[in-house]
Amino acid sequence: xxxxxxxxxxxxxxxxxxxxxxxxxxxxxxxxxxxxxxxxxxxxxxxxxxxxxxxxxxxxxxxxxxxxxxxxxxxxxxxxxxxxxxxxxxxxxxxxxxxxxxxxxxxxxxxxxxxxxxxxxxxxxxxxxxxxxxxxxxxxxxxxxxxxxxxxxxxxxxxxxxxxxxxxxxxxxxxxxxxxxxxxxxxxxxxxxxxxxxxxxxxxxxxxxxxxxxxxxxxxxxxxxxxxxxxxxxxxxxxxxxxxx
Numbered sequence: 517x518x519x520x521x522x523x524x525x526x527x528x529x530x531x532x533x534x535x536x537x538x539x540x541x542x543x544x545x546x547x548x549x550x551x552x553x554x555x556x557x558x559x560x561x562x563x564x565x566x567x568x569x570x571x572x573x574x575x576x577x578x579x580x581x582x583x584x585x586x587x588x589x590x591x592x593x594x595x596x597x598x599x600x601x602x603x604x605x606x607x608x609x610x611x612x613x614x615x616x617x618x619x620x621x622x623x624x625x626x627x628x629x630x631x632x633x634x635x636x637x638x639x640x641x642x643x644x645x646x647x648x649x650x651x652x653x654x655x656x657x658x659x660x661x662x663x664x665x666x667x668x669x670x671x672x673x674x675x676x677x678x679x680x681x682x683x684x685x686x687x688x689x690x691x692x693x694x695x696x697x698x699x700x701x702x703x704x705x706x707x708x709x710x711x712x713x714x715x716x717x718x719x720x721x722x723x724x725x726x727x728x729x730x731x732x733x734x735x736x737x738x739x740x741x742x743x744x745x746x747x748x749x750x751x752x753x754x755x756x757x758x759x760x761x
Contacts (some may be wrong), residue, residue, distance in 0.1 A: 528758045554687075561583035580584060584612075631676075686724070695724070706726055711742065
Protein backbone atom coordinates (compact mmCIF):
# COMPACT_ATOMS: atom_id res chain seq x y z
CA UNK A 517 0.00 0.00 0.00
CA UNK A 518 2.63 2.57 1.08
CA UNK A 519 5.93 3.04 -0.78
CA UNK A 520 9.26 4.50 0.34
CA UNK A 521 8.65 7.47 2.67
CA UNK A 522 4.90 7.64 2.11
CA UNK A 523 2.50 8.01 5.01
CA UNK A 524 -1.27 7.80 5.44
CA UNK A 525 -2.71 11.09 6.71
CA UNK A 526 -6.21 11.95 7.90
CA UNK A 527 -8.54 14.41 6.21
CA UNK A 528 -10.33 14.97 9.47
CA UNK A 529 -13.26 17.14 8.35
CA UNK A 530 -14.13 14.62 5.61
CA UNK A 531 -13.25 11.47 7.60
CA UNK A 532 -11.01 10.26 4.78
CA UNK A 533 -7.37 9.19 4.44
CA UNK A 534 -4.76 10.33 1.94
CA UNK A 535 -1.32 9.05 0.94
CA UNK A 536 1.39 11.71 1.21
CA UNK A 537 5.15 11.91 0.91
CA UNK A 538 7.44 14.67 2.20
CA UNK A 539 9.88 14.14 -0.67
CA UNK A 540 7.30 13.79 -3.46
CA UNK A 541 4.14 15.70 -2.58
CA UNK A 542 1.93 16.81 0.30
CA UNK A 543 -1.09 19.01 -0.28
CA UNK A 544 -1.19 22.49 1.23
CA UNK A 545 -3.88 24.60 2.87
CA UNK A 546 -4.54 26.09 -0.56
CA UNK A 547 -6.09 22.81 -1.70
CA UNK A 548 -8.44 22.81 1.29
CA UNK A 549 -9.45 26.41 0.66
CA UNK A 550 -10.11 25.83 -3.04
CA UNK A 551 -12.15 22.68 -2.41
CA UNK A 552 -14.39 24.57 0.01
CA UNK A 553 -14.58 27.75 -2.08
CA UNK A 554 -15.58 26.14 -5.37
CA UNK A 555 -19.23 25.73 -6.28
CA UNK A 556 -20.18 22.08 -6.76
CA UNK A 557 -23.56 20.56 -7.65
CA UNK A 558 -24.87 18.33 -4.87
CA UNK A 559 -25.90 15.36 -6.97
CA UNK A 560 -25.80 15.54 -10.77
CA UNK A 561 -22.84 17.03 -12.54
CA UNK A 562 -19.38 16.35 -13.91
CA UNK A 563 -16.30 17.83 -12.27
CA UNK A 564 -12.66 17.97 -13.38
CA UNK A 565 -9.77 18.86 -11.06
CA UNK A 566 -6.68 19.94 -13.01
CA UNK A 567 -3.19 19.63 -11.49
CA UNK A 568 -4.67 17.23 -8.97
CA UNK A 569 -1.35 16.24 -7.34
CA UNK A 570 -2.00 13.43 -4.87
CA UNK A 571 -5.76 13.76 -5.28
CA UNK A 572 -6.53 15.95 -2.28
CA UNK A 573 -9.11 18.18 -3.99
CA UNK A 574 -11.16 15.31 -5.50
CA UNK A 575 -11.20 13.68 -2.06
CA UNK A 576 -12.30 16.92 -0.39
CA UNK A 577 -14.98 17.48 -3.04
CA UNK A 578 -16.32 13.94 -2.67
CA UNK A 579 -17.54 14.90 0.81
CA UNK A 580 -19.60 17.77 -0.69
CA UNK A 581 -21.10 16.21 -3.80
CA UNK A 582 -22.24 12.95 -5.35
CA UNK A 583 -21.10 14.14 -8.79
CA UNK A 584 -18.50 12.25 -10.80
CA UNK A 585 -15.01 13.72 -10.38
CA UNK A 586 -11.98 13.34 -12.67
CA UNK A 587 -8.56 14.32 -11.35
CA UNK A 588 -5.84 15.08 -13.92
CA UNK A 589 -2.14 14.91 -13.03
CA UNK A 590 0.98 15.00 -15.20
CA UNK A 591 3.35 13.13 -12.88
CA UNK A 592 3.05 9.34 -12.87
CA UNK A 593 4.17 8.95 -9.24
CA UNK A 594 1.50 11.37 -8.01
CA UNK A 595 -1.13 9.69 -10.17
CA UNK A 596 -0.39 6.36 -8.47
CA UNK A 597 -0.53 7.97 -5.01
CA UNK A 598 -3.88 9.56 -5.81
CA UNK A 599 -5.30 6.35 -7.27
CA UNK A 600 -4.30 4.37 -4.19
CA UNK A 601 -5.89 7.00 -1.91
CA UNK A 602 -9.12 6.84 -3.91
CA UNK A 603 -9.13 3.04 -3.63
CA UNK A 604 -8.31 3.12 0.10
CA UNK A 605 -11.38 5.29 0.70
CA UNK A 606 -13.60 3.14 -1.53
CA UNK A 607 -14.37 6.03 -3.88
CA UNK A 608 -13.51 4.39 -7.22
CA UNK A 609 -17.15 4.72 -8.37
CA UNK A 610 -17.05 8.51 -7.93
CA UNK A 611 -13.43 9.57 -8.52
CA UNK A 612 -11.22 8.73 -11.49
CA UNK A 613 -7.57 9.82 -11.51
CA UNK A 614 -5.91 10.00 -14.92
CA UNK A 615 -2.38 10.76 -16.02
CA UNK A 616 -2.11 13.48 -18.62
CA UNK A 617 -0.95 16.90 -19.69
CA UNK A 618 -3.52 19.56 -18.79
CA UNK A 619 -3.00 21.23 -22.18
CA UNK A 620 -4.14 18.06 -23.97
CA UNK A 621 -6.92 17.04 -21.57
CA UNK A 622 -9.87 18.86 -23.23
CA UNK A 623 -9.30 16.87 -26.42
CA UNK A 624 -9.16 13.65 -24.38
CA UNK A 625 -12.09 14.25 -22.03
CA UNK A 626 -14.32 16.24 -24.36
CA UNK A 627 -14.90 19.89 -25.18
CA UNK A 628 -17.67 21.65 -23.21
CA UNK A 629 -18.74 18.50 -21.35
CA UNK A 630 -18.20 19.54 -17.73
CA UNK A 631 -20.09 21.59 -15.14
CA UNK A 632 -17.21 22.50 -12.82
CA UNK A 633 -13.44 22.72 -13.17
CA UNK A 634 -11.11 23.32 -10.23
CA UNK A 635 -7.41 24.03 -10.55
CA UNK A 636 -4.49 24.64 -8.18
CA UNK A 637 -1.87 25.39 -10.86
CA UNK A 638 1.88 25.93 -10.45
CA UNK A 639 2.31 29.39 -8.89
CA UNK A 640 5.78 30.48 -9.88
CA UNK A 641 7.20 31.35 -13.30
CA UNK A 642 9.89 28.91 -14.42
CA UNK A 643 12.60 31.59 -14.20
CA UNK A 644 11.96 31.89 -10.44
CA UNK A 645 13.18 28.33 -9.86
CA UNK A 646 16.09 29.33 -7.65
CA UNK A 647 16.02 26.45 -5.15
CA UNK A 648 18.03 23.77 -6.91
CA UNK A 649 17.41 21.41 -3.98
CA UNK A 650 13.73 21.00 -4.86
CA UNK A 651 12.87 17.51 -6.03
CA UNK A 652 11.68 17.21 -9.62
CA UNK A 653 8.17 16.45 -8.32
CA UNK A 654 8.10 19.60 -6.17
CA UNK A 655 9.59 21.79 -8.90
CA UNK A 656 6.96 20.72 -11.44
CA UNK A 657 4.13 21.21 -8.93
CA UNK A 658 5.28 24.70 -7.88
CA UNK A 659 6.78 26.21 -11.02
CA UNK A 660 5.45 26.75 -14.54
CA UNK A 661 7.85 24.26 -16.08
CA UNK A 662 5.16 22.33 -17.98
CA UNK A 663 2.03 24.48 -17.53
CA UNK A 664 1.52 28.25 -17.44
CA UNK A 665 -1.35 30.13 -15.85
CA UNK A 666 -2.75 31.01 -19.28
CA UNK A 667 -2.64 27.37 -20.37
CA UNK A 668 -4.46 26.15 -17.24
CA UNK A 669 -7.22 28.76 -17.68
CA UNK A 670 -7.56 27.90 -21.37
CA UNK A 671 -7.92 24.18 -20.60
CA UNK A 672 -10.54 24.87 -17.94
CA UNK A 673 -12.59 26.96 -20.34
CA UNK A 674 -12.47 24.33 -23.07
CA UNK A 675 -13.71 21.65 -20.67
CA UNK A 676 -16.63 23.71 -19.37
CA UNK A 677 -20.13 23.84 -20.72
CA UNK A 678 -21.59 27.28 -21.27
CA UNK A 679 -22.61 28.48 -17.80
CA UNK A 680 -20.15 26.11 -16.14
CA UNK A 681 -17.91 27.31 -13.33
CA UNK A 682 -14.13 27.34 -12.98
CA UNK A 683 -12.42 27.95 -9.64
CA UNK A 684 -8.71 28.62 -9.12
CA UNK A 685 -6.36 29.28 -6.23
CA UNK A 686 -3.23 31.31 -6.89
CA UNK A 687 -0.86 33.92 -5.50
CA UNK A 688 -2.58 37.24 -4.84
CA UNK A 689 0.09 39.00 -6.90
CA UNK A 690 -1.23 37.23 -10.00
CA UNK A 691 -4.77 38.64 -9.65
CA UNK A 692 -4.58 40.81 -12.75
CA UNK A 693 -2.93 38.01 -14.72
CA UNK A 694 -5.63 35.50 -13.86
CA UNK A 695 -8.52 37.91 -14.53
CA UNK A 696 -6.94 38.80 -17.90
CA UNK A 697 -6.52 35.11 -18.77
CA UNK A 698 -10.06 34.25 -17.68
CA UNK A 699 -11.67 37.00 -19.76
CA UNK A 700 -9.55 36.05 -22.76
CA UNK A 701 -10.98 32.53 -22.45
CA UNK A 702 -14.69 33.31 -21.96
CA UNK A 703 -14.55 32.90 -18.18
CA UNK A 704 -16.16 35.91 -16.50
CA UNK A 705 -14.84 36.38 -12.93
CA UNK A 706 -17.79 36.31 -10.51
CA UNK A 707 -16.34 35.75 -7.02
CA UNK A 708 -12.99 36.63 -5.46
CA UNK A 709 -11.78 35.99 -1.94
CA UNK A 710 -8.38 37.09 -0.69
CA UNK A 711 -6.54 35.04 1.93
CA UNK A 712 -4.40 36.75 4.56
CA UNK A 713 -1.85 34.97 6.77
CA UNK A 714 -2.82 37.28 9.67
CA UNK A 715 -5.00 40.33 10.23
CA UNK A 716 -3.06 43.45 9.29
CA UNK A 717 -0.80 41.57 6.84
CA UNK A 718 -0.93 41.69 3.04
CA UNK A 719 -2.92 38.99 1.25
CA UNK A 720 -0.75 36.18 -0.12
CA UNK A 721 -3.36 33.92 -1.75
CA UNK A 722 -6.46 34.44 -3.85
CA UNK A 723 -9.48 32.29 -4.63
CA UNK A 724 -11.38 33.16 -7.79
CA UNK A 725 -14.35 31.64 -9.58
CA UNK A 726 -15.69 32.46 -13.02
CA UNK A 727 -18.65 31.45 -15.17
CA UNK A 728 -18.20 30.54 -18.82
CA UNK A 729 -19.85 33.29 -20.88
CA UNK A 730 -21.23 34.85 -17.70
CA UNK A 731 -22.31 38.47 -17.36
CA UNK A 732 -19.89 40.94 -15.70
CA UNK A 733 -20.61 41.30 -11.97
CA UNK A 734 -17.74 40.59 -9.59
CA UNK A 735 -18.37 39.95 -5.90
CA UNK A 736 -15.47 40.57 -3.52
CA UNK A 737 -16.07 38.26 -0.57
CA UNK A 738 -15.02 38.92 3.04
CA UNK A 739 -11.32 38.30 3.75
CA UNK A 740 -10.18 34.91 5.00
CA UNK A 741 -7.66 35.12 7.82
CA UNK A 742 -5.54 32.00 8.39
CA UNK A 743 -3.86 32.65 11.77
CA UNK A 744 -5.06 34.56 14.82
CA UNK A 745 -2.93 36.73 17.10
CA UNK A 746 -2.04 33.63 19.13
CA UNK A 747 -0.43 32.01 16.06
CA UNK A 748 -3.11 29.32 15.89
CA UNK A 749 -5.60 28.75 13.08
CA UNK A 750 -8.65 31.00 13.13
CA UNK A 751 -12.00 29.39 13.87
CA UNK A 752 -12.99 29.39 10.18
CA UNK A 753 -9.78 27.70 9.01
CA UNK A 754 -9.82 25.22 11.89
CA UNK A 755 -13.35 24.19 10.93
CA UNK A 756 -12.29 23.75 7.28
CA UNK A 757 -9.44 21.47 8.35
CA UNK A 758 -10.91 19.56 11.25
CA UNK A 759 -14.71 19.94 10.91
CA UNK A 760 -16.93 20.67 13.88
CA UNK A 761 -14.82 19.23 16.67
